[in-house]
Amino acid sequence: MWSRRAALALLLGLAVGAGAAQPGATTLHLVTETSPFVYAEGDRVGGPATARLELILRSAGIDDYRIDIYPWARAYDLALKQPNVLIYLIARTPEREQQFKWIGAFMEQSYDFYRLRSRHDIAVERLADARRYSIGVVRDDVRHQFLRGQGFTRLLLASQSVETVRHLLNQRVDLVLLTEADWMVLCRQPQLDCAQLEKVHRLAELHTGLYAAFSQSTPDALVQRVRRAFDGLKAEGKLKL
Incomplete structure (x- = not known):
């Protein structure tokens, strides 16, 4: 049988161990x-x-x-x-x-639809018009969640905004949704030719x-x-x- 001293030492050891674990846990x-x-x-x-x-x-x-x-x-x-x-x-x-x-x-933050400058067949004057087109969005981003909630189904999901722009340039999608800040940063990347893109409509329904x-x-x-x-x-x- 354990002595009272041994049992007390064990309890103290457990208490110290629990205390040491707290900083990492928080x-x-x-x-x-x-x-x-x-x-x-x-x-x-x-x-x-x-x-x-x-x-x-x-x-x-x-x-x-x-x-x-x-x-x-x-x-x-x-x-x-x-x-x-x-x-x-x-x-x-x-x-x-x-x-x-x-x-x-x-x-x-405000959000704008962009298309390829050469795609004169794409016209968006209101949100409902965008339903006709495929749209590139970041998975679980507010733009993805908003469009999904509005019943949009032609959504190509990506992990980052830069991927959505590549999808647009490669004509895998018809539209992307970007912010002004997205536009400024993404277009500094030499591999993205933003001269091919143009803004077609501000999504007034989504301002966050x-x-x-x-x-x-x-x-x-x-x-x-x-x-x-x-x-x-x-x-x-x-x-x-």
Whole structure:
């Protein structure tokens, strides 16, 4: 039989072990995708959105976190299913409202349909007109979810916006939906000849704010700390992208 001293030592050992495991269990995981506001800088994740978010976390007294860039669908899935996940930049829509704990808006975003300049047969004056055409979208992006919710079925899914533009240039799709920021960054890439593209219609039905948001299973106390930090820095004008 074990002595009382041995049993006490075992209990103390378990308690220490449990305490040592806590920091790793509560490490905040920031997930995102490559965009005009987030990109790799050597071996770290940078970009203006990342810089603002790290400023918010410092203001909230949080330094135990890591940042990973994924294809959007992977980042979105992690934020839906895992605790202590902070996703950015994510469009806030009615469909997503109850799926996340929202922090705050960094900027507003509008979306435009683009076609090949040579495709004079493609005309879009309202959303219903776009139903006649195939459209390239990023999987689980707000554009994909919006069009799917509107009953669109001719959607070619990609993991990144650059792929949708390649699909358009290769005439695998008739249209793509891009933001002004998408356009500016993608068209700097020498392999993409954006002179072949032209804007045909602004999708007025889809105008969103881009936010940071926590997964639903993240503790409310942590969410509130970051919200307070966000609100304070935004009031000081330090969060503009």
